[in-house]
Amino acid sequence: MTHLLRHWNLDWEKDSAESLTPEHISLRLFGNVGIQPHSTAGSLGNFFSIHDRIYGNNPKKMLQGPPTLKLPSPAIYLEGLILVKEYEDQTGAEAPYFVHTEKEIRKRKLSATTGNVTSVVKRTRSQLPSRVFTPLRSEIGDLPGFSKVLFLFATVSVARDGAVSIIWPDSTATPVACTLQDTPLGQGKTKKVFKAIYDRMPWVAKRFFDIGTGEEQVEIHENSKFLIQEITRLAKSGYYLEHFVAEAKQRGVSIDETISVTDFKLGIEVVQDGASPSLASGVSLDRYQDANTNSNSKLLWLFEPRRSARVDHWSGTNDYPAWHHKKLGSTLNAFTHYVYHLTQESIVLADLQTVNEHGDGLNVLFDMMTHTSNGASGVGDHGQEGIDTFVQSHECVDRCDGCGLSKEGFTKALKESGESDEEEEDQ
Numbered sequence: 190m191t192h193l194l195r196h197w198n199l200d201w202e203k204d205s206a207e208s209l210t211p212e213h214i215s216l217r218l219f220g221n222v223g224i225q226p227h228s229t230a231g232s233l234g235n236f237f238s239i240h241d242r243i244y245g246n247n248p249k250k251m252l253q254g255p256p257t258l259k260l261p262s263p264a265i266y267l268e269g270l271i272l273v274k275e276y277e278d279q280t281g282a283e284a285p286y287f288v289h290t291e292k293e294i295r296k297r298k299l300s301a302t303t304g305n306v307t308s309v310v311k312r313t314r315s316q317l318p319s320r321v322f323t324p325l326r327s328e329i330g331d332l333p334g335f336s337k338v339l340f341l342f343a344t345v346s347v348a349r350d351g352a353v354s355i356i357w358p359d360s361t362a363t364p365v366a367c368t369l370q371d372t373p374l375g376q377g378k379t380k381k382v383f384k385a386i387y388d389r390m391p392w393v394a395k396r397f398f399d400i401g402t403g404e405e406q407v408e409i410h411e412n413s414k415f416l417i418q419e420i421t422r423l424a425k426s427g428y429y430l431e432h433f434v435a436e437a438k439q440r441g442v443s444i445d446e447t448i449s450v451t452d453f454k455l456g457i458e459v460v461q462d463g464a465s466p467s468l469a470s471g472v473s474l475d476r477y478q479d480a481n482t483n484s485n486s487k488l489l490w491l492f493e494p495r496r497s498a499r500v501d502h503w504s505g506t507n508d509y510p511a512w513h514h515k516k517l518g519s520t521l522n523a524f525t526h527y528v529y530h531l532t533q534e535s536i537v538l539a540d541l542q543t544v545n546e547h548g549d550g551l552n553v554l555f556d557m558m559t560h561t562s563n564g565a566s567g568v569g570d571h572g573q574e575g576i577d578t579f580v581q582s583h584e585c586v587d588r589c590d591g592c593g594l595s596k597e598g599f600t601k602a603l604k605e606s607g608e609s610d611e612e613e614e615d616q
Contacts, residue, residue, distance in 0.1 A: 197269070204285035211389050212279070215270040219254040224267075225551065237265050334371050335384075338467045339364035339459035340490070345424055353424045355417065355455065364459045369394060371468040377556075379415075379568050383469045384495065387454075391495040394456065398471065400568065405471050409486040416455070416489045418567030422559055426450045426538065430554075433527045433592075442591035445520040448543070451493050451555040458488035493555060496544045503541040506558060506569060511584040517543070517552060523588035529579065530594055535562040537579040540569065 198208050216224045218240065228239045254266025273284045286294055341364050344356040368386040374393065375382045385394040397412045398405050427450040437444045460466050465474040470488055480486040503521045504510065512518025525538045537560045543552040559566045560575025571578070580599045589595065 200287075201285055204287070205282050207276075207280040207282040209271070209276070212386070212391070213272050213276040215272060217268045217270055219266050219268070221268075240265060335368050336371055336467055336469070337366050338369040338469075339461065340367050340387075340456040341365070341459055342492075343455040343457065345420055345453075345455055347424050347428045351425060351428045353421045355420075358457070367394075367456075369467055369469050373469075380491075381471075385492065387492060392454075392492050393495045394469070395491040395493065396470065396489070397568075409472060409477070409480040409488060413487055413489045415568055416491050419491055420453060420455050422557060422567060423450060423453050423555075426554065426557055429528045429531060429538075430524065432531060433524050436527065436592055437588070440592055442588055444523070444588060445517045445552070447545075447552045448517070448520065448524075449551050449553055451553050454492035456490040456492050458490060460488065496553075496555075499544070501543050501545070501552075503543065504539060506540050507571065507575060507578045507582075509539075509579055509582050509584075511586055513586055519586040519588055522584075522586050523592060523594065525579070526583060526585065526589050526594045527592060529576075534576070536560070536566075537576050539575065539579075 194209055194211070194214070201209050211229075216229070218224060224236075225239050228236050258266065271284070271288055273288055276282075276284055341358040341362050343358060346354050346356070348354065365387070370384040372383075373381040374384050376398065379397055379399055380395045381398045383394045385392045395416075397407045397415050400407055400411060400415065430448065430450055434444070434446065436442075458467060458470060460477060466472040466477050466488055472488065477488070501517075503512065503518050504525065509522065509525065510518065512522055521541050521543075525541070528536055528538050538557055539560055540556070540558040541554060542556060543554055545552045558569035560571050560573075560579065562573055562576065564570050564572025583596065583599070585594065585596055
């Protein structure tokens with residue numbers, strides 16, 4: 190993406206006072222098909238491999254583009270949709286004349302002569318203000334309603350046994366500047382979601398605002414605790430999915446292999462001396478200083494790639510449809526059963542939902558919950574009661590059988606759980 194922008198900006202900057210950035214471009218394949226999320230972050234070869242795996246055998250030849258081009262192989266045809274209105278609104282600069290229709294050019298020229306528009310359609314390089322020659326920026330510039338916020342990022346890893354560990358950045362780490370929305374893009378029952386730009390890519394940053402004690406009554410250490418639990422769930426879910434896919438392949442079971450768990454990052458907001466926490470954090474300087482005096486609390490954020498598509502729900506907090514006639518749904522049903530088996534009946538995945546931004550490619554799992562035997566995995570964990578609900582309601586699909594999973598032992602698990610409850614009541 191950086192290489193493409195550098196090339197496009199050679200012409201763009203001749204007739205506009207600002208540079209194009211990734212925020213202003215929507216890359217598409219032939220036939221108006223969207224590219225895979227975050228596929229532009231790596232090399233061109235990696236970009237080609239990702240899309241060749243998904244579209245390489247497509248009869249429309251999306252990678253090759255229009256038949257008249259006759260591109261040599263390997264090649265990939267891309268179209269860049271320039272978001273002109275967003276560019277002009279965000280930068281305050283006028284887009285070059287060549288992106289406008291003749292009608293729009295005439296309209297703008299007329300407006301310029303009547304004083305309604307301060308910029309003209311086309312200028313020579315010598316007429317442009319000096320800032321036109323600024324290099325391509327690593328992130329979008331100052332935008333109304335957004336702030337530049339410094340972050341450090343922790344490293345989250347999963348061991349071979351599924352144990353999750355977090356390595357916090359040390360004192361020598363250099364903070365990274367991100368662009369963070371001041372007001373939330375949206376919110377659920379417990380978390381608020383804010384737009385963010387990190388490493389020139391669109392993300393969202395999440396934090397808890399309500400854990401049952403009222404809105405914006407979450408202490409800094411409570412937000413940290415629940416976000417770490419949330420990230421642990423995501424990391425473990427990725428571990429479980431990897432093992433489930435391997436098991437299915439080994440047994441020759443056909444599953445939906447487009448499933449993945451969302452990318453994520455654990456961000457630590459850096460509050461410099463003399464500055465206040467970000468507006469998005471909802472934390473005043475006094476609260477922040479008090480928290481650090483008492484416990485050296487961290488202002489943590491959960492970063493995930495920004496999504497803009499419809500969400501598909503496959504299970505609820507305590508609802509587990511079988512989805513016999515949907516490959517993706519039945520695969521996730523078997524996956525839930527597999528996790529219950531893999532964890533020796535101590536963990537159940539719940540509230541599974543996926544997003545597929547482009548109608549093809551990867552189906553990304555995010556914001557899932559878990560029920561655990563100790564009830565300590567985070568918000569929404571109903572403990573053994575939640576596990577028992579799954580055991581009672583789960584309906585096996587063919588993929589469960591194919592992976593060697595059955596409901597044998599479910600009744601025993603329920604009986605043992607019931608006996609345990611009776612013993613507690615007797616005591």
